[in-house]
Amino acid sequence: MTIKQTYLSDLAPGDLVADLFAVTAAQRREAKNGLYWQITLMDKSGQMEARIWAPTSLSVADVPRGAIAKVEGAVTSYNGQAQINITTFRLVDPASVDLADFMAVSATPAAELLAQVEALLESGLTYAPWRTLCSLVLTDPEIRAALSTAPGAKKVHHAYVGGLLEHTLAVMRLTQSIAALYPEADQEILLVATLFHDLGKAFEISTGLDREYTDAGRLIGHLVLGMEILDRFLAQVPELPEGLALHLRHLVVSHHGQPEFGTPREPMTVEAFILHFADNLDAKIATTRAALAGCPPLSWSDRIPALGRSVFEPLRTPRPASAATAPANDTAQA
Known part of the structure; x- marks a missing residue:
């Protein structure tokens, strides 16, 4: 069984990536320099947009939703959101992976x-x-x-x-x-x-x-x-x-x-x-909590399309050592 090592929540613009991800959405589109694939990738830590640009896109005949793929590429930033520019895309057998890593x-x-x-x-x-x-x-x-x-x-x-x-x-x-x-x-x-x-x-x-x-x-x-x-x-x-x-x-x-x-x-x-x-x-x-997960105090998130803005992680009043932590309705398990 192939072991997954890198999760989307760990990635930031400038990172190189080579790992397995699930495809939750895929659409072939046309740009000035040719056809490209617009893809949404997912693992258990969250989701991220990705693109396969020409000429690499020409060798990818199909990107089925729900598939597991080996993805190689670089993380960039587009409109304030992290995005993977894919250079290598290869479908893998779902039976060879632990599906719990992708949900x-x-x-x-x-x-x-x-x-x-x-x-x-x-x-x-x-x-x-x-x-x-x-x-x-x-x-x-x-x-x-x-x-x-x-x-x-x-x-x-x-x-x-x-x-x-x-x-x-x-x-x-x-x-x-x-x-x-x-x-x-x-x-x-x-x-x-x-x-x-x-x-x-x-x-x-x-x-x-x-x-x-x-x-x-x-x-x-x-x-x-x-x-x-x-x-x-x-x-x-x-x-x-x-x-x-x-x-x-x-x-x-x-x-x-x-x-x-x-x-x-x-x-x-x-x-x-x-x-x-x-x-x-x-x-x-x-x-907001999901967007700020992992952000240090006094930092901004990427732009959140659903909110139409970025959000800020402020400096907060120190809590007593015995204070309760986050309630049960916490964000997804990474």
């Missing part, structure tokens, strides 16, 4: 994350129809299995196995902390809505090495997929008042916040605002 995974095991989600629901829900609804969805074998392996996104935030559970758990905690400040806020419906808000992502993105959108993900998207799942389980809880079911559906359908982010309806209740901003906050912080 980013949450630092917290999925079973532990799921147990924490269930514990929050157990302690936070007193209303019987809510407890029934959450129990039905979390004991469904297909959904439980999908939740345990789903990434939180394809590229932007929590883009690793277990990322969806990490994100869900963090948003649950955020909504409860925010709702505690406002007496009218319904903390129980926020827990339920958070469980369902991104559940469609478990069926929107494949869990293979290619991390590609499923047909349903491309044609319908996770909001509609999530609403279909929610409606299927709501039909099994007839004792839930229609007004509560309608509010829950509004929370899920409006959580993207603005039309430019794909929401069919903007938030229109206190709880909808809480869920939207909690969801957005966790996504932004996860993106």
Whole structure:
């Protein structure tokens, strides 16, 4: 078995690289000097863009998504992002490598994350129809299995196995902390809505090495997929008042916040605002933490396309030696 030695998170502009990587996306394009390949590479530490320029590109007939390739080249910087200019590209047999080296995974095991989600629901829900609804969805074998392996996104935030559970758990905690400040806020419906808000992502993105959108993900998207799942389980809880079911559906359908982010309806209740901003906050912080991983204090990240800016690692107030470290919803395991 071939041993992988270099990970993408270790690479910086100026480095030379010769190692194995997974291909998650590949497209042949045309430039002034000829055809080239635009590729996204991945290993368990993250992802990086790469290019095969002419004339080398002319000898590469195909770059299949999900393939493992031996890549040689140099790391450069393009628009503030590290990128590999590939000089040698050769496909290798996946059976000859350890696939665990190529899939980013949450630092917290999925079973532990799921147990924490269930514990929050157990302690936070007193209303019987809510407890029934959450129990039905979390004991469904297909959904439980999908939740345990789903990434939180394809590229932007929590883009690793277990990322969806990490994100869900963090948003649950955020909504409860925010709702505690406002007496009218319904903390129980926020827990339920958070469980369902991104559940469609478990069926929107494949869990293979290619991390590609499923047909349903491309044609319908996770909001509609999530609403279909929610409606299927709501039909099994007839004792839930229609007004509560309608509010829950509004929370899920409006959580993207603005039309430019794909929401069919903007938030229109206190709880909808809480869920939207909690969801957005966790996504932004996860993106920022991932970009700054390994950066020393007083340094900048590369430009983050999703944020439209670079982010800064500041000097922070020293903590007492006994202070707690990062919470469970940490970045992917390298």
